[in-house]
Amino acid sequence: MATIRNVAELAKVSTATVSRVINSNGYVNEETKKRVKEAIEQLNYFPNDVARSLFKGRSKMIALFVPDITNPFFPELARAVEDVTNRNDYTFVLCNTDGDIDKKIDYLNALQQKSVDGFIIVSSSLTEDHLKNIQAPIVALDRIISPDISSVTVNNRIGSRDAVNYLKSVGCRRIAHIAGPEHVDNAINRMRGFLDEVKHEDWFDSDYVVSGAYNFEMAREAAINLLTKNPKIDGIFAGNDLMGAGVLNAAASLDIKVPGDLAVIGFDGITMSERVTPALTTMAQPIYDIGARAAEILIEQIRSTSQVVMREEFNVQLTERQSTLRREQTNEH
Template sequence: MATIKEVAKEAGVSVATVSRVLNKSGYVSKESAASVKKAIEKLNYQPNSVARSLYHKTSNMIGLIIPDITNPFFPELARAVEDVAMIYGYTVVLCNSDQDPDKEKKYIDLFKQKYVDGIIITAHGSNSELYIDSKIPIVALDRISDSSLPTVVSNNYDGARNATKLLLQKGAKNLAHIRGPQGITPADDRYQGFIDEMKEQHFDYIIEESAFELKAAEKLAENFFNTHAQVDGIFCSSDAIAVGFLKVALKRGIKIPQDVQIIGFDGVAFGEMIYPELTTVAQPIYDMGALATRLLIKIINGKETEQLKYEIPTKMIERGTTK
């Protein structure tokens, strides 16, 4: 592999001149620039990207921190971020925090050391001071870490109200909401949407809480069906939770949707791969990831965003788990 010294020797110029051509900084005559470019092509010289990032304090890399790679929602989100980033010439570095604040901090510190140009984060929110103090451009995606950050979310509240309305319209009279973890903005908003709709309709309801994980939902469902046999409609805060409840219900011989109707939230692909197919509140997952990436690149380029919070509507998709 050719070195910068060999390029300089081939072109008949100094190493400093080659460096100025590569970094597009300082004056270089047209003749010298042409000689350097010709030498680079002849020797097939590849600039050291690490050295260049140290010099410019930039890397053409975007850091993406997600809380749980096993949740199907986040890989679909990451795909959109990667697709759009590549269009603009950026590489995405994906980090899985496991919802651990210490891991989030380590990743952010690492990104600072590697001079990433910007960060997209779907965090729990407990480390918000890290994002505020960071000089790196940051966009929050799906989960609001701090109200001062540019944020892209779906309309979780309205989506939850629409899911609750649908269960009531389909004849369910004894409803339950399996909410996501408290303190996570989407889970809190979906919970509030359910509560407000039920209160407006003057129905009683049951609330249980689950992590956004299939196994956790299955464990909860085992006890739930033992103690709440009267429930005939369940709105779950994620598709993963909904599938966990569906799986346990079918094992017990509970007919879906005849005995119990179930609605999830997210609209991930596997909702169509199970049977009966899952009725769900579909988030515009790809659009959310794409918008967050474009916003971040805009900020990286020194431009201001028109607003701080971008809220995208959800869509109700009716399938086999409702009547």
């Protein structure tokens, strides 16, 4: 393995000069700098990332920001991004931001210093102002940051309308919604889709919409309160599958039979939705496809001199499972 001394000898300079070139610290004339860079490249001097960024201005590194790595949706999304980045010889960095704006900004600043080539960001709090000094391409995933930033999303509102109409089709007459965080645009659109289909119903009450914040425990508690106060509710559309699992848990604790007394549908299509009891019906996102497409768009933008804003929206698809078996089906058993 080459050493800094080997580089210095080949470039006919001191090790201090090599260090100054690598760290961009102190003055080195252009001719000397060129010889040092050529020696680094020829010897493949470690660290390779530093050498690569010196010659190509790139780190071959892509970062993915997610708000909550404990939500099973995001590891599934991250796997797709990682697969595409690795196939294209990029290093993949996963940043769990906890939905904390200060943490996001710290990550942005630290990764910019490491010459990260691009960012894929799942965020509802980062704005154009936060990102105006970022020199690398950005793709928003799952949520839209700005009309000037490329994004990959799904048709949340239409998918939610389909979810509610499906509950009606299996016999539900009073349908409630466990909503995601108020500041998250996909949660807002899912709630809007729900309201599109129920707000004109005679039975609808604003109390039928409660927050579960995309969290299992919060959704469980919200569902217990909702069902205790409104025992006539016979259908619940949960804004994501994690909350759907919380609703199933709440129903079991209240001795409410699913789907006999209550039909439950989620949104996302995470693997966990197949493994809860009863298995959760869901409006399934093509999780792998949207993660992969975001990575493909980002790599295209990294390699291209023209930065065309791309907006891609995927469809969700009903995946019917035991939590919403049609009432006539349940009566047969």
